[in-house]
Amino acid sequence: MDNDYVLFWLTEEEFAAPLGAPPAIEGAPVPGWLSKSPLDYFGEFNLPRMVAEQQAKCAFSPGGLAVNELLAAARPARGWKNLPGTEALDYGWPIEITLREGDPNVGKPAREFRHENEFSGYIAAYSEERQELKLERFQDWHAHLGGTMFPMQGYPDFSPFYIEISEISEIFGGFNFGDGVAQIDLKEMKLEWAC
Template sequence: IISLTDPTAVYPERPYKYADPSLTEAYDLTMTGPVDLARRPSSGWCYGRPPGIDARRWPVSTTNGMPLRHAFTVKLPPQYRTLGDEYVAISLFVDEQWETPPASRNVDTGGARRADPHRFDMEFMDNDYVLFWLTEEEFAAPLGAPPAIEGAPGPGWLSKSPLDYFGEFNLPKTVAEQQGKNVFSAGGLAVNELLAVARPARGWKNLPGTEALDYGWPIEITLREGDPNVGKPAREFRHENEFSGYIAAYSEEGQELGLERFQDWHAHLGGTMFPMQGYPDFSPFYIEISEIFGGFNFGDGVAQIDLKEMKLEWAC
């Protein structure tokens, strides 16, 4: 007998439909201006080099054989450590998204995947993504470096400055740069002077790629207050959301509750989801990321990663 009121009876691949009472908190993730990674940011960072991933473990593209780029490493709050308390952080690497990659070399990375049980390979829209779960020891380990490239030009993110590779429009703005837009900002000069101490002397955006890797944009993690969707899996259709009580941000009820107030983030963990198109069938244990959070190209869209199922989707 198939229950017509139970979507998992018709679609058994959808294991999450009810609210999970163990998940009680959502968090907003915001980047601050780049710092020398010798001063290791305590909650993680975007861009730069990852911790604990040396050249032997560094993932390479299955389509062109080039090293994937480190996008971000973040130390997760305890409720989002879905692999167990031992694994406290995640590092995400991404394939080439900004330039035409070199001719295909069809590298087989199956052996690397099998040798590293805490590595998860995800492919979406012809791009490779590789996520590593890190222990506390790995998160505190020396910064890794990509493998050497022999017989071919290296990837653009390694051979060019961030400005030349990403382009000005696609890079995050420091507080000082934002302050500079408003000459009447109170304390603007003082803010600029304080931030200049932590920034590379030549400016991170203009550093050669190899030097830029020594700097990262620290991640600040802030508890989100008052989000009614914490622990509730989002679904595309209203009748599916009735099982968990999830309220879509732009539904009539969501607008009455003012859920659009939760839309201002570089990334966030859990709570109200803001997909550009459809809602993925993900668990409530997810991270939603903007393009600026690690330098992605989602066609002006956003992406979500399910930290339970190790799946990634994005839409523009």
């Protein structure tokens, strides 16, 4: 997609600290997301939970189309990629995290083959055991941290500490990996993407 992504590791103290301001740039306004609440700044329908709820109300499953429409309505005339840095500071997408309750694969690394999963107890989303554990309840996701993995192709040899971002990932922080699924191993700092 001709984009660069950067991960910033924070200590617990840094994460718990107040939101930091970006460096001051001469002539640039203070970003709106620093001076308003997320709801006031992003608006009700640009918050991830609200977008997902709007999608769920549709008679068909629109995938990323509904999200793309919402982003298109907010997109600057010159597009996101062509914004000068001073204007780009005023855009952003919030992310939201909720507990994935009852996921039997939390803390277990996923592997490609059944015999590899026997040691850790991981149950593949595309296995026979998935039906009995109702793993399909985790298929309606936009991004998640660890637990049951839903790769488009094979399972990467990742640690249990990974984030998986779906093809409709614009809901999660505005990230766009095109079509497919991206997985980032947060322990080993590896990226896997497939469509």
